[in-house]
Structure formats: C-alpha cells, structure tokens
Amino acid sequence: MNTETSCASGTAEHQPTGxxxxxxxxxxxxxxxxxxxxxxxxxxxxxxxxxxSSLRPAGFYRLQCQAFLPRxxxxxxxxxxFDAIMNYGRVYLNGRPAGEMGPYIPYExxxxxxxxxxxxxxxxxxxxxxxxxxGQGAGEADLTNNxxxxxxxxxxxxxxxxxxxxxxxxxxxxxxxxxxxYREAACQTRVFLSAAGPATGALRVTLRDGTRTVAxxxxxxxxxxxxxxxxxxxxxxxxxxxAPESPTLYQLTAELETEHGADxxxxxxxxRSFVVHGNTFELNGxxxxxxxxxxxxxxxxxxxxxxxxxxARDMRLIKDLGCNFVxxxxxxxxxxxxxxADELGLMVSEEPGFWWAFFVPEARAMVEAGLRVLExxxxxxxxxxxxxxxxxxxxxxxxxxxxxxxxxLCRSLDPLARPVSAANCFPMEEMKPVFDAAxxxxxxxxxxxxxLTVLQRAAEFYSGKPLVFTEWGxxxxxxxxxxxxxVDQLLELTAAGQLAGHCFWSWNDLPQFTRICCEMNNxxxxxxxxxETREPRPAMVAQLxxxxxxxxxxxxxxxxxxxxxxWSAESRFTPLDLQALAASAAGEKAWxxxxxxxxxxxxxxxxxxxxxxxxxxxxxxxxxxxxxGVTFVSPKIGRHIxxxxxxxxxxxxxxxxxxxxxxxxILGNVTLPAGYPGRGxxxxxxxxxxxxxxxxxxxxxxxxxxxxxxxxxxxxxxxVAEVPxxxxxxxxxxxxxxxxxxxxxxxxxxxxxxxxxxxxxxEQYQALLYTIPTGGRQVERxxxxxxxxxxxxxxxxxxxxxxGTP
Numbered sequence: 001m002n003t004e005t006s007c008a009s010g011t012a013e014h015q016p017t018g019x020x021x022x023x024x025x026x027x028x029x030x031x032x033x034x035x036x037x038x039x040x041x042x043x044x045x046x047x048x049x050x051x052x053s054s055l056r057p058a059g060f061y062r063l064q065c066q067a068f069l070p071r072x073x074x075x076x077x078x079x080x081x082f083d084a085i086m087n088y089g090r091v092y093l094n095g096r097p098a099g100e101m102g103p104y105i106p107y108e109x110x111x112x113x114x115x116x117x118x119x120x121x122x123x124x125x126x127x128x129x130x131x132x133x134x135g136q137g138a139g140e141a142d143l144t145n146n147x148x149x150x151x152x153x154x155x156x157x158x159x160x161x162x163x164x165x166x167x168x169x170x171x172x173x174x175x176x177x178x179x180x181x182y183r184e185a186a187c188q189t190r191v192f193l194s195a196a197g198p199a200t201g202a203l204r205v206t207l208r209d210g211t212r213t214v215a216x217x218x219x220x221x222x223x224x225x226x227x228x229x230x231x232x233x234x235x236x237x238x239x240x241x242x243a244p245e246s247p248t249l250y251q252l253t254a255e256l257e258t259e260h261g262a263d264x265x266x267x268x269x270x271x272r273s274f275v276v277h278g279n280t281f282e283l284n285g286x287x288x289x290x291x292x293x294x295x296x297x298x299x300x301x302x303x304x305x306x307x308x309x310x311x312a313r314d315m316r317l318i319k320d321l322g323c324n325f326v327x328x329x330x331x332x333x334x335x336x337x338x339x340x341a342d343e344l345g346l347m348v349s350e351e352p353g354f355w356w357a358f359f360v361p362e363a364r365a366m367v368e369a370g371l372r373v374l375e376x377x378x379x380x381x382x383x384x385x386x387x388x389x390x391x392x393x394x395x396x397x398x399x400x401x402x403x404x405x406x407x408x409l410c411r412s413l414d415p416l417a418r419p420v421s422a423a424n425c426f427p428m429e430e431m432k433p434v435f436d437a438a439x440x441x442x443x444x445x446x447x448x449x450x451x452l453t454v455l456q457r458a459a460e461f462y463s464g465k466p467l468v469f470t471e472w473g474x475x476x477x478x479x480x481x482x483x484x485x486x487v488d489q490l491l492e493l494t495a496a497g498q499l500a501g502h503c504f505w506s507w508n509d510l511p512q513f514t515r516i517c518c519e520m521n522n523x524x525x526x527x528x529x530x531x532e533t534r535e536p537r538p539a540m541v542a543q544l545x546x547x548x549x550x551x552x553x554x555x556x557x558x559x560x561x562x563x564x565x566x567w568s569a570e571s572r573f574t575p576l577d578l579q580a581l582a583a584s585a586a587g588e589k590a591w592x593x594x595x596x597x598x599x600x601x602x603x604x605x606x607x608x609x610x611x612x613x614x615x616x617x618x619x620x621x622x623x624x625x626x627x628x629g630v631t632f633v634s635p636k637i638g639r640h641i642x643x644x645x646x647x648x649x650x651x652x653x654x655x656x657x658x659x660x661x662x663x664x665x666i667l668g669n670v671t672l673p674a675g676y677p678g679r680g681x682x683x684x685x686x687x688x689x690x691x692x693x694x695x696x697x698x699x700x701x702x703x704x705x706x707x708x709x710x711x712x713x714x715x716x717x718x719x720v721a722e723v724p725x726x727x728x729x730x731x732x733x734x735x736x737x738x739x740x741x742x743x744x745x746x747x748x749x750x751x752x753x754x755x756x757x758x759x760x761x762x763e764q765y766q767a768l769l770y771t772i773p774t775g776g777r778q779v780e781r782x783x784x785x786x787x788x789x790x791x792x793x794x795x796x797x798x799x800x801x802x803x804g805t806p
Contacts, residue, residue, distance in 0.1 A: 031161040033065060034051055035065065037050075037155075052083075063126060064123035072115065074260075075165070076261075077112045077165070078093075080109045082107050085126065086128055092124070093122055096111075098111045102137075143370050157305065169263050171192040173192070174415070193227070201258030201259065203219060203232065216234065241271050244347065249269070250269055252267055274388045276442060279465065280500050290502070292323050294470075294504065295314070295333070317534060319344045319345070321545060330355050331353035347388045349391050350377050352371070374390070378409075398422060398431065403422060421435070442500065443465055448474055455493065468502065484543055491551075508532060559627045559754060567630060574800045575798070578633075578635045578798065591637075593648060644668075644794075652783055655795075659800065662803045666771070666798050667753060670793070670794050671708065671731060707725065708786060711725065
C-alpha cells in the first residue's frame with residue numbers, strides 16, 4: 001500500500017484527486033489501499049483480488065490487506081474511506097468492527113481507537129448477491145440485484161486510510177440565492193465539523209476564481225466533541241454563471257485552525273439558476289431543452305471500475321456528440337464523472353438504483369437502502385452546478401407515498417431545491433395522476449415505439465409541467481430510416497414547446513443476461529451509440545447529431561467519435577483557404593464532370609436516385625467543421641460546401657501553402673462515385689458500359705493497394721516528397737452504402753473523420769483525415785495527382801499544424 005501526503009480537496013465523504021482539485025492550506029497524510037487484497041471464503045484463504053475492481057458476485061467473503069501507519073501525533077485521527085463497494089459491507093481494523101456500508105456511495109469510519117503503529121489489517125466483509133449470513137444487507141441485495149443490468153461485488157472504487165487532525169472538516173454545503181438579473185448572489189456555506197474532543201479556534205471560508213479571492217467569511221469557533229455544523233455567509237457581486245457553453249467554476253475552501261492543528265477542505269462549485277417554468281426548464285433565465293443520452297457507469301470486462309482516463313474519454317465523447325445533458329442511469333456514478341460534467345458543461349441527473357421495484361410494506365428494507373443511497377449521493381454532489389435534477393427511481397410501480405417520501409428527502413438535503421421526479425415507463429393515463437398527487441416537478445415517459453403518434457399523444461397528454469422522454473430509442477429505432485423519422489418528430493415537439501427534454505437509450509452497450517431479443521447479442525445489450533469499448537455507431541451518431549443541433553434534415557457533417565487525434569493540443573493551426581481553387585474555371589469544370597459521373601452512376605444502378613435527391617451533389621452548408629477542437633474550412637459555392645476535385649478532367653490540383661508547419665492535415669481522401677471496396681469493376685448493379693465509363697483495363701484500379709495517385713509536398717529549396725495514395729491505405733470510397741448493403745470503407749492510414757447523410761437510405765458519405773508530417777520545414781505547395789482516371793478524388797479541407805506558440 002502506498003503512502004502519500006496530499007492536501008484535502010473535495011467533499012467530506014469523497015475526496016476527489018483529479019482535475020479541478022487545488023492545494024488547500026492544511027495537509028492530510030493518505031495511505032492508499034489500492035492493490036492486491038486477500039479474499040477469504042468460509043474462513044479459508046481463496047485467492048487475491050485487485051482493489052478497486054468489480055468482481056463477479058460470489059456471495060459472502062472477506063477481503064483484507066495490510067496497511068502500515070506511522071506513530072500518531074497527539075490527537076491525530078485515522079479515517080478509513082471507501083468510495084464505493086457492492087453491495088453490503090462491514091469494515092474492520094485489526095479485527096475490531098468499524099461500521100457498515102451500502103452500495104454505490106462513499107463511507108468513512110473513524111478507526112483511531114483500533115489503529116497501531118506499523119502493520120495494521122484492514123478487512124471488509126462483503127455480501128454481494130444476497131444478505132450476509134446473519135441476514136444483514138437484505139435491503140441492499142434487493143436494491144442492487146435486478147434484471148436490468150449486470151451487477152458486481154467487491155470494493156469497486158478507491159479506498160484509503162487518511163490521517164487527520166483532532167478536529168477536521170467533514171463536508172461543505174454551498175447555498176446561494178441569485179438576485180434579479182443575477183447581479184448578486186447571497187451565499188451561505190455550511191461547514192460540517194468533527195472533533196474528537198473540545199477545541200477552540202477559527203473557521204474561514206473563501207471563494208476564489210482562479211487565484212483571485214471573490215469573497216470570504218471568518219468566525220471564531222468553539223467545538224464540543226462529536227459532530228457540529230456552522231454556517232458562514234457572504235455576498236458575491238456579478239457572479240459568472242455556469243452553463244453548458246461557458247462552464248465557469250469557482251473554488252470554495254474552508255480552513256479550520258484550532259489548538260490541535262489545522263485542516264482544510266476545498267471543492268469546486270458554480271452559480272446557475274435551473275428552474276421549472278410552465279412546460280419548460282429555464283437555465284439562467286432562458287428556456288433550455290435537455291438534449292441527452294442515458295449513460296451506465298460501466299466498461300467492457302471492468303464493470304463499475306473505470307480508469308479516470310476512460311471516464312474523461314466517455315464524457316468528452318458525449319459532449320462532442322452535441323449533448324448538453326446526461327442521465328446517469330440508474331445508480332450513483334463515480335464522483336469524477338460529476339467533476340467532468342462540471343468542467344465540460346454537461347448537465348446531469350442522478351438516481352439511487354431503484355429499478356422495477358414495488359413499494360409495498362414487505363419491501364421496506366429495500367426502500368430504506370435506496371433512500372440511504374439517494375441521501376449519500378445528494379450529500380456527495382450537492383455543490384456541483386452540473387447536477388440539475390434528482391430522479392427518485394426508474395421504471396417502478398410508483399406510489400404517491402414513495403414519491404412524496406423521495407421528494408421530501410431531496411428537499412430536506414438539497415440547498416438549491418433542484419427539480420425532483422422519477423423515470424416512468426407505465427401508461428401515462430395511470431401515472432400522471434400519481435405524479436401530480438406526489439408533487440413531482442416534471443413528467444417523464446419512455447416511448448419505445450416506432451409509432452410516432454405515441455410521442456405526439458404523450459406530449460399532448462402531459463401539460464402544466466415539463467415533459468422529458470427520459471428514455472427513447474434502443475435498437476428498434478437504430479435503423480437509419482426509422483431513427484430519422486423519430487428524430488424529426490422529437491424536433492417538432494421541442495420546437496412546439498411540448499417536450500422539455502429527451503435522453504437516448506443508450507449511450508453505451510452493457511451486459512444484461514436476462515433478455516433474448518433483437519437488441520441482444522450473446523448477453524450484451526447492443527442499444528448504444530457506442531459499444532462497450534466506446535466504438536461509435538456512425539448511423540446513430542449522425543442522427544443524434546442532427547437532433548442535438550436542431551436540424552430537421554441532415555445539413556451538416558457529424559464528426560466521428562474518436563479518442564485520439566493526430567495532433568498535439570499545444571499546437572497552433574492554420575486552415576488553408578481553398579475557395580479560389582473550387583471557384584476557378586478548372587474547379588467548376590472538375591465539379592461538373594463529377595456531377596455528370598454521379599448521374600451516370602445512379603442511372604446505371606438505382607435509376608431514380610439522382611432525380612429523387614434533386615439532381616445535384618449537394619453537401620452540407622457550414623464551411624467550418626471542428627474535429628477534436630481543430631477547425632477545417634471547406635470551400636463554399638452558394639449555400640453548400642464544395643470540395644476540391646482531382647479527376648479525369650483535372651488530374652492534378654496545386655494547393656499553395658507558403659509557410660512552415662509540422663504536419664499537414666487533409667480532410668477528404670475519398671473517391672466518387674464509388675471506389676474501394678466495391679463490387680469489382682461494375683461499381684453498382686448495372687452501370688452502363690455504353691457510357692464509356694469503364695472497360696476491362698480498369699479492373700486493377702479497384703483492388704486493395706492499387707495506386708490511385710499521389711500527393712507531392714514541395715519544400716523550400718526545391719525538395720519534393722511524394723506520398724502515394726492507395727486503395728485501403730490512404731484512400732477509400734466516400735459512400736458508406738453499396739447497393740442494398742451498408743459497407744465500411746476503411747483506409748488504414750486515414751481514419752474516418754466525418755459522416756454526412758445526403759440521403760439516409762442511399763447516400764451516407766464519409767471524409768477521411770490524412771496526415772503528412774513535415775518536420776517543421778517551409779512548405780511552398782502541395783500537388784494532388786489522380787492517376788486512376790475513372791475516379792474523382794475529393795479534398796474537403798486542409799489545415800496546417802504548427803508547434804507551440806509563435
């Protein structure tokens with residue numbers, strides 16, 4: 001086990017150690033419990049397991065490890081911290097019981113009386129599938145073991161021992177009231193304190209924007225042994241508001257000085273107003289639609305235990321998709337997910353783990369276990385501006401009494417009175433009266449259907465409060481055509497003010513071994529925008545991108561989700577202006593030739609397609625496209641972008657550069673009308689040979705590795721570097737549909753960067769991203785030459801990368 005000294009940062013019950021944490025004035029010494037633990041079953045050693053990790057449930061067992069402690073200073077305390085276990089646990093130090101814990105949320109235990117200098121034995125008895133042998137944990141077992149998703153056992157998140165002062169800060173709760181016009185914020189910070197014995201001193205709270213102190217308050221304190229709470233107040237003038245497009249965060253720090261020592265705790269927070277107004281939500285005084293996905297906190301073969309890098313990748317991919325909201329289903333996710341939502345500007349809702357529950361008297365133990373989870377996640381995340389709503393449960397047989405109890409708990413804890421509801425899948429005629437009687441702040445519905453009239457009827461039926469489709473989608477709407485129609489219907493409902501939000505099911509695939517249906521594949525629920533390992537499904541990405549940008553028809557390309565880009569975040573970038581090339585006489589001639597070939601292509605295969613889609617090759621409208629934070633600018637003729645084309649009538653195109661760069665990033669490298677892979681030389685079902693498009697000599701042009709042409713990079717001084725363009729390596733076909741089949745044209749050295757649906761049924765085009773390293777040399781020009789004279793090569797944009805600052 002590792003020992004580290006770190007300054008406390010975060011909330012009391014959970015101390016985040018990642019992005020956003022800043023040093024506080026008093027340090028705590030932390031002994032990490034991550035690593036190999038022994039697992040004992042029925043009193044006998046069985047094996048070793050990793051902590052943290054998500055184990056396959058094994059019933060009842062003990063996990064234990066060694067931890068070495070220094071000699072404690074006078075009054076110093078040892079706190080055992082567990083971010084989360086599954087499902088019920090009892091903690092021991094050196095054989096002495098410290099306490100019990102339930103699933104998903106952080107727990108802390110003062111183990112000072114049992115700690116010794118040197119070697120200590122930390123043990124946790126785990127009941128992960130049913131209750132412990134003495135019956136304890138039955139409610140937790142009923143809560144977490146359900147038919148909806150695979151559950152796990154063990155210590156699933158971080159665990160550590162921490163040495164703290166005799167009197168320390170346990171948690172902070174930040175409350176504020178914004179004045180009209182948001183000119184001022186009247187703030188109150190409640191500081192939760194724990195003291196081993198009487199202590200006197202001073203308590204100070206500071207709010208900072210970066211290094212600038214915005215406000216502060218201080219007062220003397222006299223503490224008795226045990227727990228206490230103290231409120232400090234201050235006013236902030238002209239607070240910067242948190243929003244998805246500008247997620248401004250402040251650092252809130254509490255510092256305690258007593259005769260026994262010092263302690264400090266710091267957390268990030270922010271100011272924003274999120275309220276219900278009639279049928280809509282308002283964020284900072286403006287109507288906002290919740291454009292979201294449903295995310296499970298799971299990863300392939302890792303269960304609930306994700307690395308921080310995986311969490312960051314996940315949330316950034318969701319943000320890049322165009323979401324402003326994430327429904328965190330159906331249990332508390334890792335605290336770092338909330339931190340990332342704060343940073344990235346993603347609103348989230350949270351829930352305690354109830355699924356398909358019946359709130360009857362016989363299930364009271366389960367209900368109380370779930371409400372403890374709800375209380376724990378509220379206390380953990382109450383300072384995060386990203387959290388905008390609490391959902392008491394998901395798809396349960398709701399009663400008025402349970403919903404009232406859940407809302408009352410939220411109201412008693414949450415200083416911002418966030419809206420409260422529950423996710424509903426039952427008939428609206430049954431549930432609307434229940435929601436109304438319980439005082440839910442907004443309505444929810446799960447319209448899993450291809451019958452679009454169901455969506456319209458739900459929107460008309462619910463009125464007076466916002467309606468959110470907290471789930472929709474799944475594989476049954478994953479088909480491009482059906483999903484397109486559903487997206488159009490959702491856009492109509494939101495435009496009419498009848499729908500306040502929607503959450504696509506689901507963001508990621510996940511294990512669920514109870515179902516056998518069209519959505520399942522060997523126990524994996526494949527309803528996600530991405531797979532278990534976060535590989536995207538382009539059709540869903542394209543349609544959701546359209547939904548989240550409010551486009552009733554595909555009018556813009558969708559960046560393909562990827563975790564890594566071929567550039568450095570520290571670099572500078574210069575998009576080249578290709579407008580003159582596209583608008584030149586040669587450019588017009590090349591474009592006219594391409595459109596003629598597109599017409600011949602479609603008339604020879606699907607004769608109605610060219611006329612059905614307007615008799616033009618019209619692409620997207622915005623000239624600028626952002627991929628991974630880098631801007632690419634395409635030429636634009638009229639309302640639509642038009643790539644530079646090299647082909648039969650203009651086999652060579654010269655692109656002026658005239659500057660030094662480290663890399664050249666080319667967006668394009670796709671062939672039209674067809675290319676590799678394809679159905680051999682025919683390039684379609686019945687392409688007419690009499691048009692003179694093809695002959696037998698063309699066969700080699702369409703083989704894997706066949707040379708299409710080349711780039712030549714002309715450097716200052718006359719040096720020329722030639723880069724070959726080959727099918728399947730640097731180049732692939734543009735259209736992702738071949739006759740009746742969706743295809744996956746891959747160029748191994750040019751990853752897919754964009755997808756664009758000109759026609760959802762027959763024309764789904766891709767653009768590849770090809771990078772040429774230049775080593776920082778002066779590039780005078782680039783020439784693109786096509787040698788396969790039956791093909792056209794499209795270049796959409798070129799952006800240069802420059803190292804560092806100028």
